[in-house]
Amino acid sequence: MNNTDKRQLKILAAKARLGAIIGTFNAKSGHPGGSLSAADIMTYLYFKEMNVDPQNPSMDTRDRFVLSKGHCCPSLYAVLAQKGFFDWSELESLRHVGAMLQGHPDMKGTPGIDMSTGSLGQGVSAACGMALAAKCDNKDYRVYAVLGDGECEEGQVWEAAMFASHNKLDNLVIIVDQNGLQIDGPVAEVCGIEPLDKKFESFGFNVIKINGHCFDDIEAAFENAKTVKGKPTAILAKTVKGKGVSFMENQVDWHGKGPNKDEYEKAKAELEAQIAGLEAEC
Amino acid sequence: MADVVTKATRESFGMALCELAKENDKIVVLDADLAGATKTSIFQKEFPERFFDCGIAEGNMMCIAAGLATCGKIPVAASFAMFATGRAYEQIRNSVGYPKLNVKIAGSHAGISTGEDGATHQCLEDVALMRTIPGMTVLCPADHYEMMAAAKAAIEHEGPVYIRLGRLAIDSFNDPDTYEFELGKGITLHEGDEITVIATGLVVNEARKAVEELEKEGKNVRLINIHTIKPIDRDIIIKAAKETGRIITVEEHNVIGGLGDAVCDVVTSECPVPVRKVGVYDRYGYSGPAWELLEKFGLTASGIKKVIEEELAK
Numbered sequence: 001m002n003n004t005d006k007r008q009l010k011i012l013a014a015k016a017r018l019g020a021i022i023g024t025f026n027a028k029s030g031h032p033g034g035s036l037s038a039a040d041i042m043t044y045l046y047f048k049e050m051n052v053d054p055q056n057p058s059m060d061t062r063d064r065f066v067l068s069k070g071h072c073c074p075s076l077y078a079v080l081a082q083k084g085f086f087d088w089s090e091l092e093s094l095r096h097v098g099a100m101l102q103g104h105p106d107m108k109g110t111p112g113i114d115m116s117t118g119s120l121g122q123g124v125s126a127a128c129g130m131a132l133a134a135k136c137d138n139k140d141y142r143v144y145a146v147l148g149d150g151e152c153e154e155g156q157v158w159e160a161a162m163f164a165s166h167n168k169l170d171n172l173v174i175i176v177d178q179n180g181l182q183i184d185g186p187v188a189e190v191c192g193i194e195p196l197d198k199k200f201e202s203f204g205f206n207v208i209k210i211n212g213h214c215f216d217d218i219e220a221a222f223e224n225a226k227t228v229k230g231k232p233t234a235i236l237a238k239t240v241k242g243k244g245v246s247f248m249e250n251q252v253d254w255h256g257k258g259p260n261k262d263e264y265e266k267a268k269a270e271l272e273a274q275i276a277g278l279e280a281e282c
Numbered sequence: 283m284a285d286v287v288t289k290a291t292r293e294s295f296g297m298a299l300c301e302l303a304k305e306n307d308k309i310v311v312l313d314a315d316l317a318g319a320t321k322t323s324i325f326q327k328e329f330p331e332r333f334f335d336c337g338i339a340e341g342n343m344m345c346i347a348a349g350l351a352t353c354g355k356i357p358v359a360a361s362f363a364m365f366a367t368g369r370a371y372e373q374i375r376n377s378v379g380y381p382k383l384n385v386k387i388a389g390s391h392a393g394i395s396t397g398e399d400g401a402t403h404q405c406l407e408d409v410a411l412m413r414t415i416p417g418m419t420v421l422c423p424a425d426h427y428e429m430m431a432a433a434k435a436a437i438e439h440e441g442p443v444y445i446r447l448g449r450l451a452i453d454s455f456n457d458p459d460t461y462e463f464e465l466g467k468g469i470t471l472h473e474g475d476e477i478t479v480i481a482t483g484l485v486v487n488e489a490r491k492a493v494e495e496l497e498k499e500g501k502n503v504r505l506i507n508i509h510t511i512k513p514i515d516r517d518i519i520i521k522a523a524k525e526t527g528r529i530i531t532v533e534e535h536n537v538i539g540g541l542g543d544a545v546c547d548v549v550t551s552e553c554p555v556p557v558r559k560v561g562v563y564d565r566y567g568y569s570g571p572a573w574e575l576l577e578k579f580g581l582t583a584s585g586i587k588k589v590i591e592e593e594l595a596k
Contacts, residue, residue, distance in 0.1 A: 064352075107352070107381050115352060116381040122373055125342045129349020129357075132334065136310065136355070156373075159342035167334070 004282070005048075006215050011278045012082055013043040017244045018271040019078020019091050024257075025264040027095035030103065033254040035075035037179040037212070037239040038146055042067075042079045044218045045144055054084035057111040063141050064130045066115045068123025069148035069177065070104040071256070077101050077110075085112035121154030123147070124174060128164050131172040131232075142226075145174045150182030152193045158203065164232040165204030172232040173225045177212060179241035181252045200234040212237025245270055287454040291429040291484075292390045292447040296321030298433035299358060300328050308356045309437065312347055314340045320360040320390040320447070340365045344373040344387070351383040356437060362396075363389030363405035363446060371411050378442050379415040386436050387412075390447040393534035394562065394579055395484055397449065400569035406562050410539020412444040413512050419465065420512040422446040422533075422541075424486035425454040428509055431463035439465060448484050448534075450572045455487045468515035474502035477593055478522035479586070481532040482508045482541045488576075489532050491583035492590060503590060514544050516552070523553040530558045530593055532586055534576070537561040556596075560589055 001009075016039040024030035042065075046052065050063040067076050074094060081088040086100065093099035100109055104118030114130070117123040127145035134141050151157060164172050176196065184190045193199070200207045206228040210217035218237075225233035241255070242248030245267040259267055303309045303325065315338045317323040326333040336343035340361050347357035359366070366389040367374065378385045389408050396404045412420045419439060423429040429447075436443040471486070472493045481489040486507045493503045504526055506518055523529060529549065531542035542559030549557055562579055576582050580589070 060354075066349075115349065116377065119372060119376040122341075122345045122348075122377045125345030125373075126349035126352070126377055128342075129346035129351075130353050131349075132346065133350045133353030133355050136332070137353075156339075156341050156345070159337075159339035160345075163336060163339070163342060163346065166337075 001215055001219050007278055007281055009043055009047060009215050011275055012047055013040045014244060014271055014274045014278065015082060016043055016075045016078040018268065018275070019081060019088070020074035021245065021259060021264060021267045021271065023074040023077060023091045023094035023101070025259050026092045028258045029095060030074050030258055031071040031256050032074065032248060032259065033181065033241040034069060034072040034148060034177065034179060036243045036245060036248065037241045038072050038177045039075040039243070040213050040215065041146060041175055041177065041218060041237055042076055044215060046079050046083050048219065049222050050144065051141070054112065057085060061139065061141055064114045064127070064143045066123040066127040066143070066145040067105055067117055068127070068145050069120065069151050070117030070123065073105045076105065080112040083112070086110070120148070120151040121156035124157055125160040127172060127174070128160050128169060131164070131169040132167060134171050135169065142171045142173065147174055147176050149176055149178040149180065149187050149193060150190070152176060152196065153191050161200065161203040161205065168230045169232045170229050173222065173235060174232065175235040175237055177237055177239050179239045181241045181255065183255050185252055196236055204231055205234040206231050207234050207236065209236045210238070212239035213243060244274065284458050287426045288451050289426045290448055290451045291423055291426070292321045292449060294426040294429035295388060295433050295445065295447050296324035298430045299325045302434060302437050303329055303332065306356065306437065308354060310334065310350060310355050310357050312336055312343050312357055312359045314338055314343050314361045314365065316361055320388065322360045340370040341373045344370040345377045347385045348377040348381070348383050351385050356384055356386065358386040358388055360388035360390060362403060363392035363408040364403055367408040367411045367444065368405065375415055379418055382417050382441055384440055385442050387442070387444045388447055389444065391449045392446045393448060393484065394567040394575045395448055395450040395534060395572040397572040397575060398569050401566035404567035406536040406567065407539065408446060409511055409535050409541065413539060413544065417441055418512065419443040419510065421509060422483040422511055423509050424483055424507055425452060425456055427454055427456040427458045427461050428463065431461065432509060435463055435465045446483060450484065452484055453487060455490055463509065466510045466513045466515060468518040469507045469509070470504065470518065471507050472503065472505035474504035475526055476502045477528045477530065477590065478504040478506060478526045479530045479532060479590060480506045480508055480519065480522070480541065480545055482511060483534055485532045485534050485581050488581060488583045489586050492587035495583065495587055496590060501594060508541060511541055511544055514548060516548050519545055519548045520552045523549050523555045528556050528593055530560060530589060532560045532581070534581055535561050537563055558589065558593055560586060
């Protein structure tokens with residue numbers, strides 16, 4: 001990937017983070033930590049990887065995306081707004097009564113959302129269903145699902161993994177956002193999931209480990225996934241919870257609360273400075 | 283009147299899926315290692331490329347069905363009623379019901395007529411669970427012909443549907459030449475003005491026998507077959523309440539949350555009359571041959587007749 005493209009993606013990802021902060025501040029609730037950790041991956045998916053058309057969100061041949069860790073929708077919403085699925089101003093009414101943007105993704109109400117999620121473990125199964133539908137119809141669209149690492153404690157993730165590999169769903173890529181933290185503390189302390197790579201390998205997956213904030217890594221992983229036939233791919237993306245906002249990084253407290261006015265101003269200033277810095281390089 | 287067909291509704295459903303799939307290539311069928319028992323194996327044999335065994339993982343199966351539905355398929359996800367609606371309740375609620383996806387859920391081995399397998403497999407809560415999901419249509423057909431028609435209506439209906447299937451082979455009583463199925467419409471099987479019996483599923487034919495016996499004794503009992511428990515036919519219930527003044531509901535289900543409660547919901551708000559619920563009184567079943575269990579629980583013709591007589595005496 002050339003530096004211009006990379007810089008462009010970094011700007012889009014920083015804006016996605018800013019959108020997540022705007023949303024959770026206005027909602028006085030929500031999940032900024034995981035929204036920030038997954039922002040680079042979702043930015044890459046929507047701006048480099050996936051075939052989607054904001055003018056025709058239900059296009060038959062589109063690639064599908066499922067945010068299985070549905071609570072991290074604030075940054076997904078910001079990515080979708082930047083892509084043109086809906087207006088950026090919608091972020092300000094996230095989680096408000098009557099608003100389009102629900103606390104967890106609602107496929108019936110929000111353009112660009114391919115599956116309603118929020119209950120952990122279920123999105124990855126739905127993604128398997130989508131990938132299976134493509135196989136049934138001999139269509140070449142691909143299906144992407146982002147999971148949390150804490151989410152991998154759900155048994156259903158492994159039911160889905162068995163199904164995906166049994167049915168040779170090589171059009172399915174799941175990405176585990178391994179930020180290492182869940183509500184009750186570090187994943188390793190709550191109910192450890194390692195060795196995650198060996199688990200997915202033994203379930204029949206092509207496993208790729210990357211730095212989930214490095215666009216070269218992200219690009220290489222998705223390109224590799226396309227070359228693998230007969231098995232699904234799991235990208236294990238090491239990330240930082242709260243990435244991009246200094247006081248949120250690696251802090252379990254920022255899993256599920258909105259920033260107050262001071263925190264919002266501080267986070268906004270940091271992200272705006274990042275965006276300005278990147279734009280100055282252009 | 284055509285010959286009586288003795289068939290379990292699970293088998294009728296499997297046959298219906300085959301018929302429907304010939305005309306509709308969107309239909310795909312999922313099962314969770316019970317295809318031989320739910321009878322989706324009939325479909326599997328004819329359309330192996332459209333059948334997917336998800337293994338013993340019902341929650342996963344429901345969400346796979348949801349994903350298939352988002353891509354335009356009409357998935358039918360089958361298991362025993364206990365596991366389809368009990369174990370996978372939350373998956374159905376959040377991944378099928380909430381996004382209003384076009385998934386058909388088939389719950390076989392419903393009720394105590396599951397028999398020898400006993401309490402863990404005799405699902406008495408499926409109707410209650412599925413009724414709580416907004417937008418869910420809940421069907422409980424009573425014989426072979428009704429099941430064939432209900433399966434067709436379920437596939438043609440856009441949106442989530444739960445369809446209750448039984449294990450036990452039962453005699454048909456509907457006449458296929460005149461039978462008409464309309465989603466959400468009850469069917470008056472027997473006119474009468476002294477009292478109304480409202481039944482669903484396997485016990486409809488038992489209630490019919492009871493009502494015909496009573497007719498010979500000079501009693502005019504109305505009998506209504508409710509194949510669609512949700513949305514329920516309010517009009518036919520209100521009319522019965524007004525015209526007969528007393529209702530008995532009969533179902534092979536816990537009296538909490540099933541047909542009886544659905545009827546009471548209508549009656550209490552529109553035309554309060556006494557309603558006596560015949561069903562399983564908030565308890566588990568146990569092992570035994572199906573007909574013996576039905577007899578024990580008062581769900582055969584003789585048990586139903588006795589209750590009607592008691593109510594008529596009031």
